[in-house]
Amino acid sequence: MAIRTTSPVTGEVLKSFDELTADQLEDKLARAATAAESYRLTTVDQRAEWLGRAADHLEKEADSVSELITTEMGKTYRAAQEEVAKSVHGLRFYAAEGPAYxxxxxxxxxxxxxxxxxxTYQPIGPVLAVMPWNLPLWQAMRFAAPALTAGNVGLLKHASNVPQTALYMEQLFRDAGFPDDVFQTLLISSGRVEQVLRDERVKAATLTGSEPAGKSVGTIAGSEIKRVVLELGGSDPFIVMPSTNLERATDVAVLARTLNNGQSCINGKRFFVHADIYDAFVASFAAKMGALVVGDPMDESTDVGPLATESGRGDVAAYVDDALGKGAKALVGGKRPEGAGWFYPPTVLTDITPDMNMYHEEVFGPVAQVFRVTSLQQALELANGHPYGLGSNLWSEDEAERQMFIRDVESGMAFINGHTTSYPEIPFGGVKRSGYGRELSDLGMKEFMNAKTVWIGPDAPA
Structure with missing residues (x-):
């Protein structure tokens, strides 16, 4: 895939970049290894100071960085501003809590x-981060902030359609005072990830992306006996029970399905609604989804911008067309619009059956699947029948239902009366085919550290 910025609004190529040559890549790896030897000897207080400076720089440049994110991947400018603010918070969180961790x-x-x-916890050296385009700053930052706090060196292989955001991150850490080469961006194709990961100077990897990509990186890392954290797909269940506040649940359901233009691994994607409130929920949910404004992501009135890539929009349309062709009903949306850009309307589908492709896969766009259930037990059985297990949501005021959900849902995260999101304060990650390992909190930082046991014997007799 070419390394370039392409406008999701118009399809126009805005800027292209040359891939690193073999010699340039070798130079970067050599410099990362050299930097690791000295950076590991810096104090955590010094690293925290640099992180704080990076947060200050990013905060000052928030407007231009937000516009860059919107330009490269199409999320609304408002959402991009929120992503920048979250990244600033992540930097400051590790600056404050890193020394204690x-x-x-x-x-x-x-x-x-x-x-x-x-x-005692010690850094392991250069870590390769293979990152996605959907949260181009925050996703990479939630690797970078804990990794740099720990004393590791970062090598960022970002998605090929967000190269300017990737290069900005390298410059941000340099401007904040981090030593040269402690954080470097590698402009390379995905086909060269294996070469980097097999290099003995690279000690570990983290990947957020598709299941096939995770299988590939996990296999390579295993063969090299290197640590890896995998955060892969998600098709999060959103379970709504009769005891909940229906108005609040539908409001958050819309947000959960359309956040980031529907392109997040932790979006609520499958909505399991109890029969007692099903009709009321569906009517409200469909009306609110249909009222969303789709358009220019830089326009303040826009709720949902374009999908990030032409192929991504094609995948979403194919899933919906397949479902409709096999008997699903579209209460709102469901048709690819004409005109420029990679837009797709918020869509609510019912009557989903196992013979439809989307039943078993992740739909990476603003398409909701709604199911009628007669009990929490049935909802959990359907939710757990999916191969992914990243996040999950329950809407209920019943304590017994809450405890049953926490105990029985097969996911890495369980959110009650709120949609799944990420915070630097708590661990993030999944089970089953959603991957393994954790990001964020102290657990995420220690994934790439050596927990060294120290034993000091009694004093020798005088």
Missing amino acids: LKDLPADASRVGAKKTYV
């Missing part, structure tokens, strides 16, 4: 015959 963990020395024993 990295303190040695003491153990009971007397139980192991020692004078002193503890676990």
Whole structure:
């Protein structure tokens, strides 16, 4: 795939970039290895200071960075501003909490015959991050902030359609005072990821992307005995029970399905609604989805912008056409619009059956599948029948239902009376084919650290 910025609004190529040559890539890897040797010796307080400066720089440049994100991948300018603000918060969070996260963990020395024993956390070196286009700044930042706090060096292989955001991140950390080569962007094709990951100077990898990409990177990392964190697809269930506030649930259902123009792994995608409130929910949900304004993402009145890529829009349309051809009903949307750009309308589908392709896959666009259920048990059985297990949502005021949901839903995250989202304060990640490992919080930072056990024996007799 060519490395270039292409407007999702018009389809026009705005800027192209040359891929790194073999010599240029080798130079970057060599410099990353050299930087790792000195950067690991810096104090966590010094790293925190640089992170704080990066947050300040990003905050000052928020308007231009937001416009860049919108230009490259088509999310609304308002959503891009929120992404920048979230990235600023992530930087400041690790600047504040990183020193405490990295303190040695003491153990009971007397139980192991020692004078002193503890676990100390140490960086492992250069880490490769293979990142997606849908949250081009935040997704990469939630790797970069904890990795740099830990004393690791970052190598960012970003999606080929957001190269300017990727290059901006490298410049941001340099301007903030981080030593040269501690964070580098690699403008390379996906076909060269294996070469980088197999390089002995690269110690680990993290990937957010498709299931096929995760299988490939996981296989390579396993063969090299290198750590990897995989955050892959999601088809999150959104379960609505009779005890909930229906107006609030439908409002959030619209947000959960159309957030980021419907292009997020943690969007609510499958809506399981109890029969007692099904008709009322569907009527309200469809009306609110149909009222959303689709258009220029830079326009303040726009609710949903274009999809990021032409192929992505084609995939969404194919899923919907297949479902409609097999008996699904579109309460709103369901037709690819004419004209320039990669737009697709908010769509609500019912009567979804297992013979439809979307039943088993992830639809990466503003398309909601709504199912009628007669109990929470049935909703959970349907939710858990999907191969993905990233996030999940329950809308209920019943404590027994909440506890059953937390216990039985097969997902890495369970949100009650709110849509799934990411916070630097809490772990993020999935189970089943949604991947393994965790991002964010202290767990995400320690995924790429050596938890070194230290045992110090008793003093020798005088």
